Amino acid sequence: MSYSDATFAGQTCVITGAASGIGRALAVRLGKAGAMLALSDVNEEGLAETAALAGGKASNKILTDRLDMADAAAIKAYAPKVKEAFGSAQHVMNVAGLARVGSFEETDIEAMEKVVDVNFWGVVRMSKAFLPQLIESKGHLTNISSVFGFIGYPGNAHYCASKFAVRGFSETIGMELKEKGVQVHSVHPGGIDTNIVRNAEIDALPDGMESRADLEKRFESNVRTSADEAAAVILKGLERNNPRILIGPDAHVISATQRLLPRRYAPVLGWIMDKWQN
Structure with a gap:
């Protein structure tokens, strides 16, 4: 999948969840394309590694910040900081997210709220904070949903709910902002080789699994795409x-x-996934 580096050269690109996975891969590719990068994550060590991969410590085109998507005040303060450093953002990429495993019955409400707070409200907060800049630059807002923004999946009611919400939010504001020149993108990854499942908190394992290793093995059997390809x-x-x-x-x-x-998609997709795994 080819694109032109010139499309992103000199552009200010804001990337959340940049410490690993798709966020890191975007940062590295955009850094090589000559973009100015505002990178954030809660994982400061991983964020520093990404900055080094994307341009090195000596680069004056990379801004790194520890930023929690659940911290509304911090996000509100972050947008003017980026504008002061690089000017109005042309791209805001909301990649940060977290996963959790456990049925609705076995998961506390507080745990579900945490997933939705980061995965959905984090996207909304970032979109709102940077919207004036994106209108000024006629830029792009890119929100990571999931294939679980299309389908339900047992043990992931919280994650699916948050990703359905991201899709609905993105599609709606895309219609609203079209006349203002802002392009809104809803991104739906399938099985991507990232740490999201490896870092997931587990409230209860799915039927037939006895350990986190079993869960990771099933996830790895469904991986179809690398983070860099994504x-x-x-x-x-x-x-x-x-x-x-x-x-x-x-x-x-x-x-x-x-x-x-x-x-009636559930049994059909279950059959397809069984074939992929075997």
């Missing part, structure tokens, strides 16, 4: 102004199956 697909989608960006062959299969069988 970043390339996203950047190509931005270049083309695609409002919906699907990442990986599994994402395309899941999206198509849900559209064709909106009420």
Whole structure:
């Protein structure tokens, strides 16, 4: 998936969740393209590693900040800091997110609120804080949803709810902001080789699993795309102004199956996943 580095050269790109995974891969690719990077994460050690990979400590085109997507006041203060350093952002990429595993029955309400606070409200807070800059620059707002923004999946009610919400939010404000020149993108990764499941908190393991290792093994069997490949697909989608960006062959299969069988997709996708794993 090719795109032109010139599209992003000199652009101010804000990336949350930049310490690893897709956020890191975007930072590295954009750094090589000559973009100015405002990188944030709660993981300061990983963030420093990303900055080094994207341009090195001596670069004056990289700003790093510890930023919690659940901290509304910090996000509100972050936007003017970025503008002071680099000018109005042309790209805001809301990548930060967290996963949790456990049925609705076995998960505390507080735990569900935490997932939604980071995955959905974090996106809303960042979008609101940077909206004046994006209107000024006629820029791009890129929000990471998931294939679980299309389908429900047992043990992930909180995660699916947050990702459905990101999709609905992104599609709606995309309509609202079109006349102001702001492009809004809803990104739907399938199985991507990142640490999101490895770092997930577990309230209860799915049926048939006895340990975190079993969960990770199932996740790894569903991985279809590297984080770097995912970043390339996203950047190509931005270049083309695609409002919906699907990442990986599994994402395309899941999206198509849900559209064709909106009420009966679960057994079909279960059969497909069993075939992939075996």
